[in-house]
Amino acid sequence: MASMDKESQSTKIETHHSAPPLDESLYGLRPQDAVFFKKLTGIEDDAVLKQHILDIQAKAYKVAPYGCIYLFVFTRHRLSALPAYQQVLRLGHECKNPIFLDIGCCFGNDIREAVLDGFPAVRAIGCDLRPELWNLGHELFKSSPDTFPAHFVGGDAFDPEILSIAPPASMQIAGALTPDLSNLTSLNPLRGCVSAIHATAFFHLFKEDQQLHMARAFAGLLSVEPGSVILGAHTGTQEKGVMNKVVRDLELDMFTHSAESWTAMWDGEVFEKGTVKVEAELRQTSVSVGSDEHYPILFWSVTRL
Numbered sequence: 001m002a003s004m005d006k007e008s009q010s011t012k013i014e015t016h017h018s019a020p021p022l023d024e025s026l027y028g029l030r031p032q033d034a035v036f037f038k039k040l041t042g043i044e045d046d047a048v049l050k051q052h053i054l055d056i057q058a059k060a061y062k063v064a065p066y067g068c069i070y071l072f073v074f075t076r077h078r079l080s081a082l083p084a085y086q087q088v089l090r091l092g093h094e095c096k097n098p099i100f101l102d103i104g105c106c107f108g109n110d111i112r113e114a115v116l117d118g119f120p121a122v123r124a125i126g127c128d129l130r131p132e133l134w135n136l137g138h139e140l141f142k143s144s145p146d147t148f149p150a151h152f153v154g155g156d157a158f159d160p161e162i163l164s165i166a167p168p169a170s171m172q173i174a175g176a177l178t179p180d181l182s183n184l185t186s187l188n189p190l191r192g193c194v195s196a197i198h199a200t201a202f203f204h205l206f207k208e209d210q211q212l213h214m215a216r217a218f219a220g221l222l223s224v225e226p227g228s229v230i231l232g233a234h235t236g237t238q239e240k241g242v243m244n245k246v247v248r249d250l251e252l253d254m255f256t257h258s259a260e261s262w263t264a265m266w267d268g269e270v271f272e273k274g275t276v277k278v279e280a281e282l283r284q285t286s287v288s289v290g291s292d293e294h295y296p297i298l299f300w301s302v303t304r305l
Contacts, residue, residue: 236298
C-alpha cells in the first residue's frame with residue numbers, strides 16, 4: 001500500500017474520496033469488546049474508556065483516515081470471530097516455533113486478542129504501512145514494547161524488499177531455521193516459516209490482479225506444516241466484480257470476490273490444486289453496533305493439507 005499508486009488507491013477506497021468528519025454517535029462497544037478493552041487498558045469506567053478510545057481515534061484519523069477507524073471497527077473483536085481462530089491458537093500451543101503474522105495490523109488489536117488467548121507474544125508479528133498506528137496501539141492499550149513484546153515490521157507489502165513473491169514452501173525446506181524475529185525489517189526472511197497469517201479488511205483495498213499478487217506472496221510465507229493457515233475477512237459479493245456502494249457517508253468503490261471465485265483463486269492459482277482446504281462464507285454483518293444496516297463480509301480460511 002505504500003507506493004504512491006497503491007497508497008492513493010487504498011486511501012480512495014478506505015476514505016472514499018473525502019474523509020467525513022468523525023462522528024461520535026457511531027461509537028458503541030459490544031459487551032465482549034468492553035471486557036477486552038477494560039482488561040487490557042485497566043480502565044473500568046465506561047465514560048473514561050469511551051473518551052480514551054475517542055482520543056486515540058482522533059489521532060489515528062489524522063494519520064490514516066480509513067473507514068475502519070471512522071466506523072470504530074477497530075473496537076470490535078475480529079480475529080476470534082473467524083471460524084478458523086481456534087486453529088490459530090492450536091498452532092500457537094502445538095508448534096515448536098509458531099509464528100503469527102498480522103498483515104495490516106493497525107493498532108495491533110488482533111495480535112493482542114491472540115496473545116490474551118495464549119499465543120506467545122514473542123512469536124507474533126504485526127505489519128502495517130503506517131508505523132504510527134502501531135505506536136498508537138501502545139497508547140490505546142497502555143502498553144510498551146517491554147510489556148507487550150510482539151514484533152513489528154513497517155512498510156508497503158507490495159514493496160519486494162518488504163514482501164516478494166516466492167513459491168509455496170515444499171517438504172524439501174521443512175525444518176528450516178526460524179529467523180530472529182527481534183531484528184526483522186522485512187517479511188521475506190519468514191518464507192516457509194509462518195504458522196498463521198491473518199489479513200482482515202485488507203484484500204478489498206486492491207484490484208483483482210493485486211489481490212492475486214498478495215495471495216501469492218502470503219503463500220510463500222506459509223509453513224509447510226499441515227494445519228498452517230491463512231485467514232481473514234473482507235468485503236465480498238455474490239458475484240465477483242466491482243462494488244459501488246455508500247455506507248454511512250463512505251463511498252465504496254472496490255473489487256470484490258465471491259466465495260466461489262475466492263476459493264478458486266487460492267486452490268488452483270495460488271497453491272497447487274488439492275494441496276489446501278479453502279473455506280469461504282459470505283455473511284451479512286451490521287455496519288455498526290446497534291445498526292439495522294448490513295454489509296456483506298466474506299469470512300475465509302486457507303489451510304495446508
